[in-house]
Amino acid sequence: MDINIGTLAGQTIAMIVFVWFCMKYIWPPILTAIEERQEKIAEGLAAAESGQEKLVEAEAEAESIIAEAKRQASTILDQANARANEIVADGKNDGVKERERQLTAAKAEIEQETNRAREELRGQVSAIAIAGAQKILEREIDDASHQDILGKLAKQL
Amino acid sequence: MAAEGGQDGGSGYYIQHHLQNLQVCRVEGEWVWNDCAGNFWAMNVDSMFWSVLLGLIFLVSFRSVAKKTSADKPSRWQAVVEMIVEFVDSSVKDTFHGKSKLIAPLGLTIFVWVFLMNLMDLIPVDWIPGLSYLIGIEYMKIVPTTDVNITFAMAISVFILIIFYTIKNKGITGFIGELTMHPIAPPTKGAGIIAAPLIIAFNFILESVALLAKPLSLSLRLFGNMFAGELIFILIALIGWFQLPLHFGWAVFHILVVTLQAFIFMMLTIVYLSLASEKH
Numbered sequence: 001m002d003i004n005i006g007t008l009a010g011q012t013i014a015m016i017v018f019v020w021f022c023m024k025y026i027w028p029p030i031l032t033a034i035e036e037r038q039e040k041i042a043e044g045l046a047a048a049e050s051g052q053e054k055l056v057e058a059e060a061e062a063e064s065i066i067a068e069a070k071r072q073a074s075t076i077l078d079q080a081n082a083r084a085n086e087i088v089a090d091g092k093n094d095g096v097k098e099r100e101r102q103l104t105a106a107k108a109e110i111e112q113e114t115n116r117a118r119e120e121l122r123g124q125v126s127a128i129a130i131a132g133a134q135k136i137l138e139r140e141i142d143d144a145s146h147q148d149i150l151g152k153l154a155k156q157l
Numbered sequence: 158m159a160a161e162g163g164q165d166g167g168s169g170y171y172i173q174h175h176l177q178n179l180q181v182c183r184v185e186g187e188w189v190w191n192d193c194a195g196n197f198w199a200m201n202v203d204s205m206f207w208s209v210l211l212g213l214i215f216l217v218s219f220r221s222v223a224k225k226t227s228a229d230k231p232s233r234w235q236a237v238v239e240m241i242v243e244f245v246d247s248s249v250k251d252t253f254h255g256k257s258k259l260i261a262p263l264g265l266t267i268f269v270w271v272f273l274m275n276l277m278d279l280i281p282v283d284w285i286p287g288l289s290y291l292i293g294i295e296y297m298k299i300v301p302t303t304d305v306n307i308t309f310a311m312a313i314s315v316f317i318l319i320i321f322y323t324i325k326n327k328g329i330t331g332f333i334g335e336l337t338m339h340p341i342a343p344p345t346k347g348a349g350i351i352a353a354p355l356i357i358a359f360n361f362i363l364e365s366v367a368l369l370a371k372p373l374s375l376s377l378r379l380f381g382n383m384f385a386g387e388l389i390f391i392l393i394a395l396i397g398w399f400q401l402p403l404h405f406g407w408a409v410f411h412i413l414v415v416t417l418q419a420f421i422f423m424m425l426t427i428v429y430l431s432l433a434s435e436k437h
Contacts, residue, residue: 006200011310
């Protein structure tokens with residue numbers, strides 16, 4: 001347990017060198033890393049907080065957008081229903097009109113046809129009657145002098 | 158375990174043998190081993206070897222982290238190192254309010270280095286001395302902090318820093334003033350001025366003792382604790398098979414002492430240096 005200069009000096013020199021090395025090459029990089037990480041953690045926490053806030057905002061916005069969309073959808077639905085009813089009503093009207101028009105047209109045609117057939121028949125009947133009368137009477141009957149009688153006859157058919 | 162002691166001279170010899178440093182000195186132009194008692198120009202080779210080795214272990218292991226620090230993905234060892242660094246850093250920031258690039262790394266070096274040196278105390282007392290005895294080295298004290306030279310050298314370095322910081326922050330007059338103008342302010346006018354030199358002398362004696370007590374208490378506290386702990390390990394090693402539970406118990410208790418003494422040395426260094434740089 002004697003004091004001796006060799007150990008004292010040696011240890012002092014060793015200490016100076018070690019402290020110098022630590023000060024130069026160990027302490028600064030490690031502390032920089034620690035501080036950098038602390039900064040990053042603080043930033044991360046702040047970002048998380050702002051993210052949370054944004055999420056709340058976005059949720060509120062989404063809700064309002066959904067409500068608006070629902071409102072619009074119901075309006076569109078109402079409009080569409082009304083339009084559909086209108087179309088159906090129009091269709092019905094058109095159908096009825098068309099039916100009546102076609103009915104009238106058919107009736108007129110039938111009438112026309114009937115009249116035409118009647119006329120023809122009348123002509124033919126009067127011709128047959130004349131031919132019959134000619135064959136029966138043969139001699140005296142003149143087409144022109146009996147025209148009025150034949151006309152009356154044809155009209156009665 | 159007391160076999161060595163039993164060879165020549167029993168337990169007294171055993172204890173003495175364990176407390177003897179491996180020394181080298183120069184006597185009459187020749188290098189002499191182990192015959193240097195009382196020689197001021199000697200060196201405790203074992204203390205120096207272990208002290209430097211442990212210091213290098215500290216530097217290399219911490220440097221390996223410092224070289225590839227990453228803020229994103231710290232390895233486990235980096236986490237441990239950062240924990241120690243942050244612990245020292247917060248201790249320094251709590252106590253020392255000035256700006257200094259030196260004090261925090263100094264505190265870290267002292268803490269880890271002293272801790273490692275103290276930790277050697279937990280290696281059973283005969284292992285390494287026994288091995289070195291086998292390869293022909295007679296004495297081997299593996300706990301550098303049980304060598305008063307080691308603790309004293311560290312305390313003197315701190316003492317020099319204390320004086321340096323005092324002069325740097327308060328000037329040479331401030332340093333002298335601190336030694337002479339406290340705790341009793343000498344009168345500057347009136348009849349009492351005759352007593353001023355006496356008061357200054359009194360102050361100087363008191364303050365010098367207070368100043369010198371700092372490195373002395375710093376070194377002797379660490380040395381005393383570690384020496385006493387080592388001595389008890391040696392005494393426990395003397396008692397045969399019953400030493401095992403006793404050794405275990407004392408070692409567990411000693412873990413506390415090892416850490417605490419390293420912390421105290423670091424903390425007092427920081428406190429002394431912050432006192433030196435504080436302006437009144």
